[in-house]
Every structure is written in C-alpha cells, then in structure tokens.
Amino acid sequence: MSDTAPPKILYIDDDEGLRRLVQRALRRRGFEVGLAANGFDGVAMVREGDYDLIAIDHYMPGQDGLATLAALKAVPDCPPVVYVTGTDETRVAVAALKAGAADYVVKSIGDDFFDLLASTFTQAIERVHLRSAKEKVEEELRASNARLETLLREVNHRVANSLQLVSAFVHMQASLLKDGAAQQALQETQQRVQAIAHVHRRLYSSGDVEFVSMDEYLHALVAELEQTWSTPHAPRRLTLGADPVRLTADRAVSLGVIVNELVSNACKYAYAPLAEGEVRIRLSRESEHEFLLSVEDDGAGLPTDGSIKGTGLGTKLIKAMVKSLDAELAFDPAHSGVRALLRAPV
16 A cells, blocks of 8 residues: 555455445445455455455355455465454454454444444554564664674774784884893783774674673683793693673773783782692673672782882773773682682672
C-alpha cells in the first residue's frame, strides 16, 4: 500500500446482505473493500491479492472463522486479521486473539458498527506500520553497529600494531645503552607499553569490541612479566588466579598498568638479587558490582621508614590508575611480605 492509496480490506462473511452493507459503509469511510463469501474463498483471495487487513466473521458454513484464521496464519506475510463476533461471544473473541487475531469487533446494528469497524481497521493497520518501521530502524541500527564494530576493531588493531612498533623502538634503544639504570628504565617503559598494547590486541581479536575479559588478558600479561623478570640467576615464579571479570577498555588499561607495576616492583625488590621468589596475583569477583585484585609476595616487606625504592615513577602511575578506577588500594599489614589489595567497582 502506498502512502496515498486507500487501505485495502478483505471482508469474509457468508451473509451477502451484510457483506454489501459493510462494503458500501467502509468505502464511504475511505477503504477499498474486497468480499469473500466463505473462508475457503477468502484464503484463496489472500494468496492471490495484496490486502492490508482481513476481517472474518465467526459463523460460516464449511469452515468457521477460527479455522479460516488458522489457514490465513499459514499464508506467508499474512496481513493483520480482525475477528467479528456476536455480542455474547467473549470466549470466541478470546480464542481468536489467542490464535493470532490483531483485534476483534462485536457486531451491532447501525452506523456505530461501521464506525467501530473503520476505527479498529485503522488502528490495526497503524500498528503494523509502526511495527514495520520499528523493525526497519532496528535493522538499520544493527547494520550501523556492525559497521562501527568493524571500524573499532580495525582502530584497535592499528593501535596495537603502533604500540608494538613503539615497544620495539624502545627495546632497540635500550639495547644500545651502556648505562644500566637508563637501560632498565627503558625496559620498564617497554613493559608498560606492552601492557596497554595487550588491551587493544584483546579488543580486536575477540568478538567483543567494548569489553576486555580480564582473566584472559591477565594470563597473557602475567606470562610476559614472568618472561621479563625471571632469569636463571634470579628466577621469579608468577601464579595467577582470575575470575571472569569483564571491564571496558579504559578500565582494563588502568588495571593492566597497576598489575604491571605491582608485579614488577615485587620481582625487583621483594627478594634478594640472586634468590628465588614467587609473586601471586589474584583477581576475584567479589559481587555483581565489585572486584578485588591481590598481588602478594613472601619477600622482605615494605620499607619500615616509608621510603620508595627506585625512581618513584611506578608509585605515581599506580596512584593515578587507582584514581581513574575510583578504587581503594591498601597493603595488608598482617602479611609477612607485601600484599597489595585493590578493591574497585566493575
């Protein structure tokens, strides 16, 4: 039906006189009306024609209204059906609605019946148009979201590649330096860049471009940290337990930087230079809205005078990331080594 064409109705009723009255009355009210004398003819006309709505009378010989309604519902792209019943047939109307009728109208005498028919038909057709428009908009949104996800996945891919390139440059620069402190500083910078690159790599390699599965992300990050900090002369064993916590990309970056700094500090300062040592990382889902990160070692513990080892840059990064997560960071005084506890909203 075009925007200017009148709605096309098929009225199915075995009462020829009523059919003609309905046709004339609805034509005066702006409808184009086709007529069928029984359910069999009505179903055949729907298969051949292009109707905007069908009205069915209940009592018809051979095939009553409910049987006709069932047959119509088997027709592909069947238009909405309005069921016409008698005044004392509420149970029939309910059965028709349950069988898929869009609405029902109770028969009466006079123009009130035709006005009610016209109003019910108009509303039923408008509901179909609204549903069709809604489905079209939803389909367009799905297509738009798919395009945006593809674009975002490509952006994350390029960011990850760019960060990998930066990491390689930093590594090359570090390998050319003779100064041990400067070389270590660049190595730590490379590790921070890698921690962020892992997030973007997860975003383009998984099916989700919005959230990062932190259990998978941390397994990759911790494996890389162990490879970085564990040497034959000072072996470091890192163990990880992680619940399936999902965070947005910015929060995943913040948590990844925190884990990188806490684990790196433990690997560097918790144990004597040539001693073995273990660092344990645990990410647990405390509730629907909160997670807990624990990073602990069995080393010498925090300096009693509150001094900071190294340049202090790692401590500043941790404080900044904790603030961005709206989190709380505390150190367990009862633990013999260092146990850092970070509690944050998901």
